[in-house]
Amino acid sequence: MAETISTVGFILDVLVLGFILYLHFKKDDRTWTQKLGASMMCWFLVCHAFMHLVQFLPTWNLWIFDDWAFTMYGGEERDIVGTIVAESLWKVAITGFVVAMLITPMPLVKNANLFFGGICLLLVLFLWESYYTWGHPSQEADMVWFWPFWSGVPALMLLFLTYLSWNYLSSPEGAETRMESFTDRAGLFAVLAVILWAGKNWFDWMGIFNDGSFFYWDGMPGEGWLHFLADGIGKFEQGMIIFPLMVLSVGSVIYLRNRGSWLLGGIILSFLLLGIAHDYMFGGDTPDYGVISIFVNEDSFAESFALLTHGTMQSLARPLIVLFIVVRFGMVQTQHSPVVSRAMTIMALAGAMSVITEILQPMFGVPQLLSGFFLGAILAFEIERKIMAAMEPPEEENPDWELDGCEGDELHRRINIAMGAYLLLTFILALFISRGELFI
Amino acid sequence: MSEEEVKDVESEEEVHVEDATNMPLNVAKYLNPPERPWVLYSFIGMFVFFFGYYYLRYAGHF
Numbered sequence: 001m002a003e004t005i006s007t008v009g010f011i012l013d014v015l016v017l018g019f020i021l022y023l024h025f026k027k028d029d030r031t032w033t034q035k036l037g038a039s040m041m042c043w044f045l046v047c048h049a050f051m052h053l054v055q056f057l058p059t060w061n062l063w064i065f066d067d068w069a070f071t072m073y074g075g076e077e078r079d080i081v082g083t084i085v086a087e088s089l090w091k092v093a094i095t096g097f098v099v100a101m102l103i104t105p106m107p108l109v110k111n112a113n114l115f116f117g118g119i120c121l122l123l124v125l126f127l128w129e130s131y132y133t134w135g136h137p138s139q140e141a142d143m144v145w146f147w148p149f150w151s152g153v154p155a156l157m158l159l160f161l162t163y164l165s166w167n168y169l170s171s172p173e174g175a176e177t178r179m180e181s182f183t184d185r186a187g188l189f190a191v192l193a194v195i196l197w198a199g200k201n202w203f204d205w206m207g208i209f210n211d212g213s214f215f216y217w218d219g220m221p222g223e224g225w226l227h228f229l230a231d232g233i234g235k236f237e238q239g240m241i242i243f244p245l246m247v248l249s250v251g252s253v254i255y256l257r258n259r260g261s262w263l264l265g266g267i268i269l270s271f272l273l274l275g276i277a278h279d280y281m282f283g284g285d286t287p288d289y290g291v292i293s294i295f296v297n298e299d300s301f302a303e304s305f306a307l308l309t310h311g312t313m314q315s316l317a318r319p320l321i322v323l324f325i326v327v328r329f330g331m332v333q334t335q336h337s338p339v340v341s342r343a344m345t346i347m348a349l350a351g352a353m354s355v356i357t358e359i360l361q362p363m364f365g366v367p368q369l370l371s372g373f374f375l376g377a378i379l380a381f382e383i384e385r386k387i388m389a390a391m392e393p394p395e396e397e398n399p400d401w402e403l404d405g406c407e408g409d410e411l412h413r414r415i416n417i418a419m420g421a422y423l424l425l426t427f428i429l430a431l432f433i434s435r436g437e438l439f440i
Numbered sequence: 441m442s443e444e445e446v447k448d449v450e451s452e453e454e455v456h457v458e459d460a461t462n463m464p465l466n467v468a469k470y471l472n473p474p475e476r477p478w479v480l481y482s483f484i485g486m487f488v489f490f491f492g493y494y495y496l497r498y499a500g501h502f
Contacts, residue, residue: 108471110464166486167471167479179465183473243490250486399462 005307005355009315010052012351016319017045019344023332030330031400032408033103038331039416040096041322047093048318054086084130084430085423087150091126092419094154095119097193099415101161104329105185105398112405116414123422125149130426135438146230155233155240158198162244164190169251173259181396189329191264194244196321199271202245203309206275245271274309308359316352323348327391330398334388345384345391353378 024038099119102108109115129149137143168187171180252268255261323344326332334341357371401408432438472480 106464106470108464108467163471163480163483166483167473170479170482171473171476177475179469179473180475182465183470186470239491239494243487246490247483247486401464402462 005311005315006052008351008355009319010049012316012319012348013045013049013052015344015347016323017042017049019323019340020045020326020332022340023334023336026333026336028333028336030333031398032412033105033107033401034329034331034398036408036412036415037100037104037329038326039412040100041326041331043096043419044093045319045322047089047096050086050089052315054082080134080434081427081430084134084426084433088126088130088423088426088430091123091150091153092423094150094157095122095126095419097197098122098153098157101157101164101190101193104189106182107401107403107408110404112403112408112411114405115403116411116418119415120418122149122153123418127422127425127429130429131433131438134433135429142224144224144226144230146233148229148233151237152233154197155237158194158240158244161190161194161197162240162247165194165244166247166251169248169255169265171258178397185329185396189325191248191268192321192325194248195267195271196318198241198244199317200310200313201241202271203275203278203313204306205242206279245275278309308356312352312355312359316355320348320352324391328393330393334392341388342384345388346379349379349384349387350375 020038020042024035024042030038102115107115109118126149129147131137133145133147138145164183164187168184168191171184171187248268249272252265256265259265327334327341353375354371357375361368361371403411406414429438
């Protein structure tokens with residue numbers, strides 16, 4: 001079943017990517033921040049589609065994968081080229097969200113050259129990190145195995161996104177000032193981004209709240225500052241997965257009190273409740289099947305629950321969240337093709353519903369025909385039209401922000417080139433490393 | 441119109457003119473809204489509480 005989720009996730013990634021690209025190249029009145037945001041979401045989807053590809057394609061035994069051996073996930077062989085490329089794609093996806101976070105809906109850095117220089121520096125550090133973890137330094141006897149930037153940057157990004165989310169969730173209803181209208185939109189983007197990046201771990205990491213070994217130091221005393229740094233970054237990264245859940249849970253209670261909207265507040269609290277349920281049932285040595293077997297199929301419940309929570313959040317929710325982001329924040333304009341937009345929404349709905357009902361079948365013993373019946377009924381009632389209407393951006397101000405140094409469109413072009421160049425360079429680096437030329 | 445009222449109107453006009461431009465807003469105020477200064481402090485407080493909680497558990501205080 002797990003590879004089926006990857007297949008559906010891959011299809012959704014490709015569909016959403018194609019949908020964004022189709023609308024992205026239409027000429028319209030979008031601002032440069034919206035266009036740049038659309039490009040960054042495309043980079044994320046390229047990475048995510050590739051991740052799914054390497055998960056399910058090896059199971060198909062295609063001859064090309066015998067040569068490239070993309071079996072880093074669960075396979076016996078770890079191919080260096082495939083691993084470095086996969087890591088680099090994740091780093092590009094992280095960079096894409098860092099850029100989107102810094103420009104949605106207003107650029108936080110006014111100087112375009114400074115902005116671009118910062119992104120280039122980040123990509124150079126990512127490139128150096130690939131060399132550090134796979135190249136010559138990895139052959140040193142005293143090498144400390146860690147990813148200072150792959151671990152540290154998303155943790156810092158999540159910390160900042162969590163703050164933006166907190167600012168939004170704790171604000172009163174109705175933006176009273178121009179400033180608050182922008183911070184509210186930044187906060188909504190941040191909530192979605194936090195759920196996208198950290199949400200899948202919230203279900204099965206809930207036990208960390210009871211973990212007394214969080215500050216246990218892996219490195220032995222006197223082993224050097226690099227061990228200290230590696231442990232510190234590792235703990236910070238671990239903490240930044242669960243810390244947002246705590247902040248968003250508190251924020252969602254305030255949000256419900258202030259605005260009374262269960263859609264966003266309820267979704268966040270459901271993460272908390274499902275995580276507590278998961279920890280209660282599976283957090284101990286022996287799952288309490290006595291409780292759950294009363295109403296479910298106990299043999300497959302643990303696996304099904306993990307797929308329903310972690311699996312669907314990783315494979316299905318991410319492309320759907322990206323779809324919501326690009327439409328809600330005007331990164332693409334669906335008016336160019338209402339038919340294609342409707343088809344995209346139907347595919348998203350069908351993909352999500354079919355997988356969820358497929359997983360629920362063994363849990364609750366729902367016959368396949370019945371789940372198919374409900375899926376058909378949902379589509380027949382044209383719920384996709386309501387979803388499309390809910391995603392459409394409200395009437396709000398979208399200034400074409402001015403920058404110092406260069407135009408926004410020029411910055412957009414430069415960042416895309418930098419990310420493409422980074423991927424090419426890491427691929428070349430991986431080829432050299434795989435031949436042993438950078439081990440010497 | 442008194443002198444103070446004239447000043448208020450002028451400052452409102454200045455704000456309006458500034459708002460109408462496409463220059464990005466003040467980032468410090470954007471991230472730490474002056475109307476709600478507690479947002480940043482409460483966030484820092486939650487951060488300290490979160491890691492403090494783990495440290496106290498690690499130290500065996502509860």
